[in-house]
Structures are given as structure tokens and as C-alpha cells.
Amino acid sequence: MTLDPDQTGPIRIDGPTEWPATVVGAHRLREDLTVVRLIGEFVPFAPGQSVEVRTPQHPNMVRRLYPALPPSLDGKLEFHIRTVPGGWCSGSMVADTRTGDEWKIRNPAGWLAVADNATDLIMIADGVGLAPFRALLLDISRREQPPRTHLFVGGRFPRDLYAADMLALLANELPWLTIIPVVLDEQDPDWIDDWYESCRVDIGFQPEELMPGTLAEVVHRFGPLDLQQILVCGGAAMVQSTVEMLIATGTPRELIRYEGF
Template sequence: MVRLVGDVVDFEPGQSVAVTVPSSPHLPRRYSPALPPSRDGKYEFHIRAIPAGWVSGVIVNDTREGDIWTIDDPAGDLRVDDTDDDIVMVAGGTGLAPMRALLLDLARRPRPPRVHLFVGGRSPRDLYAADMLSLIARTADWLTVIPVVEKMTDPMYRDEYFDAAETRRLQTAPDTGFGAGDYLQGRVGEVVARRGPYLSQRVLVCGSPAMSAFTLRALTTTGTPVANIRHG
């Protein structure tokens, strides 16, 4: 997670922006802010280092206080219309970031729409923001969070980022997160599609290209109209 304060960039919740960091000035990457726009120029990005990911690895390992990022070129159609009253969100990995921005924006409405958020990962520790999601769901009676994992047990190898986050969670908010009985097993796209079709709901999908393509195919194959789906 990276938090920034700077000039105000005009974007909509759910959109992505082009991000350029000092260590890779000629390799902009697109990321979705995890906070809705704020008048005081606050931003939050959820970035995971991936194998052979030059920019993501540099950001995760080398970002320091005082670095100056360039943020511009907002784009994307991952949004909730004023007339949408029943929303299905499907997030894989850091695809949760724009969904979080949308949820926080929806919470400002006098009457937020009903939202079911399916968040997927390979194993429970892949759901990196489980504590945040459980806290939001507790305070928002219009939101239901459904965690989905492909395997019910975590891999044997250690993950230093998860270990650090888990230590902080246990120290500051030990009663947050999901219990073993909260998870559904399977690929998140399959799990969501099995509960469809979504004939009147707005469906928002965001994750890796492979996850998004699989989920879109699963949804449309089971009868959800293409016009009801937006993806980031």
C-alpha cells in the first residue's frame, strides 16, 4: 500500500490513472486509486510485486517517503450509475482497489444501493485486505462480502508481506478478518456465475487480465447480459 498527498487529479471512483515513479520515469503504469477523489489530494494505491514486473517490483521495494509521483490520464468505465440499486462486484487480487474506492463513495449516499462483493484469491492469505473488508461490512448493512479462495489452506512457504500485515492486524484489530467458515471454494468467476444469471443487477469486474476474461466468459455463458457488465 502506498499513500500520497499532492495536487488534486480529477478522476472518478473506479477509474485507473497513469502513474510514473522516479525510479522508472519512462515506464508509466496504470493503477486504480483505492480511495475516491478527495479535495485535499490524498491517494492510496494497492500494488503487488509480480515476477518480472519491473515497475511493480521497484514500487514495492524501493518507494520512500518524499518520492514524487506523477499521476494523470484518468480512464475507465468501472462505475455505478445513480439508477443502479443492486450491484455485484467481483474483485481478484489488487482489483479490489477500485472496488474499495467505489464502496467508500457509495457510503456517502443517503441511500446506498445493495452490494454483494465477491473477492477472490488463491488461498486465504491472498485476500490481503480481509481486515478492511470485514470492518466495512460490519458498518454497512447494504454491503455483503463473500470471500472466495481456490484452496482453503495457505501454501507452506512464507510470505513476508502477509506476515507483517498479519502481525499488525493481530496487534491492532484482532477481531477483524474472515473465519474458516466464511470462505467459498473455487475460482471467483465460477462462484459468481453459479449464482447468476444477473438479469437486473449491475456487475463490475476487476482483476488480472486472465481473471477478468474468465469471469466475463463465465457470466455471459450463464446468461448475464453483456450490457449489465462493466470491467476495469
């Protein structure tokens, strides 16, 4: 594994190694979103990195996904996959992934990482941009003194906060973690998402906990964030607008690490 000397470049695993992994569960949570769990060979990525994935449905196509678990010696992997509008490959991964499918994993890369000396941490996640932060949270929970962490999670509607139950449980277990849910519209749309209805649970965010607005707007309300390390991940447009807002409100650029997709 190599890392740029100034710690600002992407982390990469040397060599073309490819690791197989077998799907042991594909859990459809929304019409456009599924969580896929796999077991296979140990993949030596760093928490917060993404990896290239090839599936049997599209063996000649590569998607870059973020593991939602830190590296596991027993080869456990988890990915959160959302359909990209107009993206037939992502749509097939959401709808057609089945237990027993063999995936190929390779080329870990990325620079979403928490500094060893971090004491305050801001994470800003749009949609499945939550996945690398989940891996990072589990990783830093092993530290003797984890940084005080505020995680902003955003979606258009309340039901787009697909991991509300998991986040509520994490926040209860980790006293240094605060979750701030953000939605553009405070009411779900009229159309029924059967997948959401079938997996609805009582654990999650209450309506009064939701902060209205875009992630960029909500972050702006907190004023200059200049004493924390800040990580941003999600759709490219959200990432760009949020980073621009952070800088405009006084956050030094060098405190921000971000990746969009």
C-alpha cells in the same frame, strides 16, 4: 471531463495535465504487495477510474494504477500495488517506494462506474482489482440510498485476501454491503511470507466464510445475475473467464462493465 453519450465508453479528463503527489507511507503487506499513500494536488478522476503514474525510480516508465480512495480535495491518494511476474517495474514499486518520493499522476481513464439509479450491485474483484471497488464503495456510501451490494473478492490462498481486515470493518459499518471471500486453495502454502506474518491481525475472514473455487466458478453457483449492475476488475485471464461465465449463465452483456490488467 467528457463522457461518451451512451455511457459505455471510457471516461477521460481532457488535456495533458500532470499532478504531483508525495508518498507519505508505503505499507508492505505481502512479499509481493504494498499499499502506497500519497498527498498532493487534487486529481480530478472519477471513482473507479485508473490513472497513469510515474515514479522517481523509473521516471521514463508509466504504470496505470487504480486509486483506492475517491477523489479528495485535500489531495489524498492510495494505491494497491502487486508485483507482476516478470515485471521489474512493478517489483521495484513494491520493494523500493519510500516516504518522500514524488510521483507524477496523469490521464485518468476508465469506465468502472455505478449508475445513479442502481439498486442492486455486484462487484467481482481479483487481487488488487479490489482498489477501484474500495473507491466506489466509499463514494456510493454518501448516497441517500446506496445500492444493495455484493462484493466477491478472490485470491489463490486465504492470505492473498490482503484487505480482509478493512473489508470486515467496512461490512460492519455499511449494512447494505455483503462480502463474499473466494479462494482457490483453502489452506495457505507452507512457505512463510514474513511481511504477512508481521502484519497479521485478528480481524478478517474466518475459514468457514471462505468459498472454494475460482471467481468464475463461484459466480456460476449464484445462477443468472440479470437484475443487477455488475462490475469486474482484476487480472486479464480472471476477468475474461468470469465475464464469459456470467454471459453463459444468462447475464445480459450490457449489464457488465469490466477492466483487466
